[in-house]
């Protein structure tokens with residue numbers, strides 16, 4: 001391999017007769033005057049004598065060809081591989097044409113590729129096209145995980161990509177971008193697994209109910225078990241909001257998450273909600289005020305003049321007071337608020353608190369928060385604000401020299417569909433707290449991992465704070481433009497973004513000082529939804545058939561004339577099947593069709609019998 005053509009201090013062409021180049025490969029150029037210089041292949045091509053004229057003029061021009069010929073290559077006879085190589089650091093002057101080039105030993109590029117250890121770093125995947133260099137790598141870095149390529153699960157043979165945990169202090173937040181099916185969810189799963197392995201407290205908001213880590217991916221020898229490293233919480237079932245602790249803002253956010261509030265409703269909430277209100281005191285105030293507004297002052301006064309029971313009298317007195325206290329609130333607003341509150345109440349939100357999540361974090365676990373997106377958005381606002389406050393209070397206390405406050409650990413917050421939680425251009429309940437954490441979380445050790453299909457729709461302040469960006473296949477022009485603006489991804493990588501295979505990504509991080517092309521490792525666990533829906537239908541049918549066959553076995557052979565008796569017996573044994581003559585006949589015919597039973601016509605009608 002040697003340098004050919006016109007060179008600059010930033011870029012050279014390298015040619016080889018023997019070796020095909022691969023994009024992102026690292027090469028060492030032995031410049032006789034400047035010593036070894038490290039570069040990365042950004043474009044690769046091969047030419048042979050059958051297509052000598054098909055040279056792409058953008059890439060290799062006539063001067064390169066001339067130089068190849070001068071260096072002894074015969075364009076018309078040899079196959080020639082040419083790579084455009086960008087230097088890692090600019091050279092002092094243009095590189096000498098003809099300089100030899102070699103593939104690096106691991107020790108030559110160690111600092112460039114590996115910035116952590118398997119103990120301290122999150123092993124996210126492998127650095128692409130580094131097999132040869134990996135041969136000379138330290139043993140403790142070899143084969144750290146599995147990758148899935150070309151339909152096979154294999155131990156990695158490349159250099160691992162390790163994201164150092166300690167570097168979070170300096171570069172705290174991670175963005176994961178990529179279109180549908182590009183490998184984002186796998187990437188997020190891998191990060192979560194790595195955090196669990198390191199026992200880093202973390203929360204993941206899971207609107208798709210896919211973040212379960214109990215089923216293992218098959219055939220991965222030595223895969224860790226995560227069953228006790230995470231806890232799943234359903235909003236309204238296991239966790240919720242303590243009404244007493246709600247501020248006006250929290251309450252407004254919660255109510256408007258059910259359905260946006262009108263201005264009149266918002267100001268009514270501001271007036272009606274009192275400090276120290278319980279759910280009961282607030283909702284009875286609403287219901288009573290609504291009743292009072294419906295009755296009107298005159299009718300209430302009339303009732304009070306009548307001879308009524310003490311309890312009734314108290315109620316009307318209260319209604320009158322409420323009307324006097326809140327003379328300007330319209331009935332529709334009160335009804336609107338009461339309806340929203342009832343809806344929240346029905347979701348079970350107010351029956352629980354966030355203590356279980358705090359406990360999980362204190363135990364160094366991953367807390368998976370599940371719920372429908374509308375509830376998740378608003379609950380997460382409350383949850384994140386509370387947890388962040390707990391951490392901040394503890395840390396501020398420590399800084400003030402008062403370390404006696406209740407300990408609360410640093411933690412990571414992760415979510416997919418991040419553009420719903422911190423959208424650009426409009427307000428969402430959770431936007432405030434996410435922006436605050438994006439800007440200040442570093443000080444307190446609270447870190448974000450935000451994944452989205454649409455980086456363009458993510459709030460710009462938040463995007464700007466995501467120091468490490470993992471970018472999967474992206475097809476939309478707008479999103480590619482946002483990504484190029486927000487990262488150090490170069491024109492070459494941007495051009496490749498629409499074609500990246502699922503699971504391949506570019507990592508842009510100040511820690512590495514260059515974009516690293518990686519293949520995300522295969523997760524050790526799989527999502528409960530990984531089954532293809534059509535497989536699911538097939539499996540379901542198969543299971544149902546097998547079960548029926550089992551049940552039928554003792555009744556075989558079955559005569560058509562005798563179906564009723566068989567049905568009675570089957571329904572007693574398996575009432576959930578709810579069999580009728582018609583459905584059993586259909587099932588029997590199906591079993592015959594699938595070769596599980598045989599059928600014979602007899603003088604008494606059809607007879608179904610087993611295979612043996």
Ligand SMILES: Nc1ncnc2c1ncn2[C@@H]1O[C@H](COP(=O)(O)OP(=O)(O)OP(=O)(O)O)[C@@H](O)[C@H]1O
Nearest residue numbers: 148179180181182183184185186502503520521522
């Ligand atoms: N690291 C990987 N190794 C092997 N296969 C992968 C990897 N990442 C993704 N894939 C394959 O690509 C598919 C899609 O990946 P994934 O579910 O992560 O996409 P996604 O970007 O989250 O898409 P969506 O946003 O639509 O959910 C996976 O089902 C898997 O088959």
